[in-house]
Amino acid sequence: MSLRAMVASIRVGWYREFNWTNPLTGFSLRTVGPLASVIAASTVYYVGSTNNIPPSFDPSRLAYILIGAALYAHVAAYSWVPTLAIAEGKWTYVFPQVYISPHSSLPYLTGRTLASFVTSTLTVIVSLILSFYVLSSVFHTNIPFIVTPFSVGLLFFAMLVNIIAALGLGLLLSAYALFATKFEWALPTYVAGLLMVFSEALFPVSFLPHPVSDVANVLPFTEFMRASRQAMIYGDMPSYFSYIGLAVLGGIIVLASGLAAFRYAENRARRLGVIDKKTA
Amino acid sequence: MVYRAYGLNSFTGFAILGGVMISFWGNVLWSMASQFNWDKQVGLFEIYITSPAPISAILVGMSLGGILGTAPSAAMVALLGWVIFHPPINAVWPAVISVFALTLASLYAMGMALSSLYLAYGREADSVNEALHEPVSLISGVYFPSTGGFSPFPLAVQAGASLIPLTLGMDALRRTLFFGQGFGELYLDLELLALAVMGVVLLFASSKALKFLENKGRRTGTIAVRQR
Numbered sequence: 258m259s260l261r262a263m264v265a266s267i268r269v270g271w272y273r274e275f276n277w278t279n280p281l282t283g284f285s286l287r288t289v290g291p292l293a294s295v296i297a298a299s300t301v302y303y304v305g306s307t308n309n310i311p312p313s314f315d316p317s318r319l320a321y322i323l324i325g326a327a328l329y330a331h332v333a334a335y336s337w338v339p340t341l342a343i344a345e346g347k348w349t350y351v352f353p354q355v356y357i358s359p360h361s362s363l364p365y366l367t368g369r370t371l372a373s374f375v376t377s378t379l380t381v382i383v384s385l386i387l388s389f390y391v392l393s394s395v396f397h398t399n400i401p402f403i404v405t406p407f408s409v410g411l412l413f414f415a416m417l418v419n420i421i422a423a424l425g426l427g428l429l430l431s432a433y434a435l436f437a438t439k440f441e442w443a444l445p446t447y448v449a450g451l452l453m454v455f456s457e458a459l460f461p462v463s464f465l466p467h468p469v470s471d472v473a474n475v476l477p478f479t480e481f482m483r484a485s486r487q488a489m490i491y492g493d494m495p496s497y498f499s500y501i502g503l504a505v506l507g508g509i510i511v512l513a514s515g516l517a518a519f520r521y522a523e524n525r526a527r528r529l530g531v532i533d534k535k536t537a
Numbered sequence: 538m539v540y541r542a543y544g545l546n547s548f549t550g551f552a553i554l555g556g557v558m559i560s561f562w563g564n565v566l567w568s569m570a571s572q573f574n575w576d577k578q579v580g581l582f583e584i585y586i587t588s589p590a591p592i593s594a595i596l597v598g599m600s601l602g603g604i605l606g607t608a609p610s611a612a613m614v615a616l617l618g619w620v621i622f623h624p625p626i627n628a629v630w631p632a633v634i635s636v637f638a639l640t641l642a643s644l645y646a647m648g649m650a651l652s653s654l655y656l657a658y659g660r661e662a663d664s665v666n667e668a669l670h671e672p673v674s675l676i677s678g679v680y681f682p683s684t685g686g687f688s689p690f691p692l693a694v695q696a697g698a699s700l701i702p703l704t705l706g707m708d709a710l711r712r713t714l715f716f717g718q719g720f721g722e723l724y725l726d727l728e729l730l731a732l733a734v735m736g737v738v739l740l741f742a743s744s745k746a747l748k749f750l751e752n753k754g755r756r757t758g759t760i761a762v763r764q765r
Contacts, residue, residue, distance in 0.1 A: 277661065286668040293671035297680050298539070300689055301552075304681040305545035318543065348579070395689065460542035 266368020291330035298326035329458035334377035337445035339427035411488035421508030422477035428515030432522035477507030550624030555679035569648030600645035629719035640706025643736035653746035
């Protein structure tokens with residue numbers, strides 16, 4: 258994979274995301290969604306637990322949900338980029354142009370994903386900070402986060418590690434998007450919904466029935482959530498690194514599956530002549 | 538699942554109802570508000586303009602199609618939610634059906650009004666949709682009651698949120714579906730009246746705005762200009 262092509266694709270990704278307006282407006286619009294979803298998830302817990310009989314509000318649970326909702330929004334913001342790059346690229350004739358340039362579809366999709374990763378990392382960090390202050394003051398509680406340079410560094414490292422699995426998932430869906438002409442727009446939304454349930458974003462996967470909980474338990478996205486919570490809430494380093502190890506292992510498996518599926522789909526799509534197929 | 542996972546069973550019905558209504562809200566935003574803008578990008582809007590049918594009639598047709606198209610997924614959410622979580626229901630069905638119909642009418646009228654706005658603008662549509670979806674869901678009460686006694690929001694936010702048809706609809710649906718309230722309850726009647734007024738006003742506003750944009754577009758020759 259050409260590094261130069263990938264760097265160029267990262268720039269294309271940023272231009273695509275921000276160049277339609279001034280960067281501040283673009284960044285603000287992209288932050289509003291994650292911020293609202295983090296506040297919504299936390300408020301669901303607050304409203305439910307304070308109106309429960311007897312009230313069962315627990316600040317550490319709120320921290321658990323806050324981290325999970327923010328990181329879920331982060332993953333949801335960038336892991337679908339390869340799929341959407343193909344879907345919108347078919348409409349705007351960008352993807353067929355990328356495709357006919359030799360060996361550039363994979364660097365293009367990877368570059369677009371990395372560009373979106375950087376953007377969503379920034380928006381989610383801003384959302385996390387803002388929601389922390391808003392919720393602390395509105396709910397009159399002390400959210401037990403460990404905020405040190407080391408813990409924040411560990412959180413960033415976990416986010417970096419999760420790129421492997423997210424890119425793999427993105428490529429898996431892209432393999433389908435090469436053939437689809439309508440459903441590829443909606444597919445990421447459905448997969449995002451499943452990911453919210455199965456990745457321990459808002460509640461432990463042990464609440465799910467067997468064998469679903471067993472599958473959810475080994476997903477790299479679940480391990481990523483657990484590692485991030487160890488970094489920011491619980492501070493248990495051996496657990497953090499074991500979750501990171503599992504996230505890397507799972508991520509490599511998902512990425513290998515994604516690459517294999519995309520390569521197979523690309524060859525088949527070329528044979529069938531559907532790379533630029535679209536319907537109005 | 539969040540309510541259930543943390544032992545907050547009495548709220549699961551609210552969440553299922555929110556899941557049903559969020560399907561329609563997503564449809565209003567992505568398939569009503571921004572539809573003409575997308576149609577413009579792919580050249581379909583020119584066909585609408587040249588057809589003898591009024592644009593607002595096409596939008597009303599799109600609304601009905603959108604409601605029909607979203608109904609199966611919304612019904613699936615309701616059915617699965619009911620089967621899995623068995624939320625306690627104390628419904629007054631005639632009131633539930635009336636509130637549901639009025640809520641959809643005013644929600645889709647809002648979509649029609651937004652479509653003229655999106656037509657006036659352009660590439661912003663996707664980003665504005667992304668930015669609107671979650672905040673409106675947050676304050677309109679699809680996840681938890683955003684108005685009334687259970688609301689965590691200050692009165693000013695509740696008042697602002699009540700200008701969105703979805704907020705009033707959600708509150709009225711909760712009253713009729715879970716709290717056994719029917720016609721004749723003062724607050725519910727007021728919400729129904731407000732929803733009806735909103736529907737009419739938004740329908741009128743969307744019709745006027747579309748006509749204005751259509752005339753302006755014809756004069757300046759920009760009605761079907763695409764942006765890439």
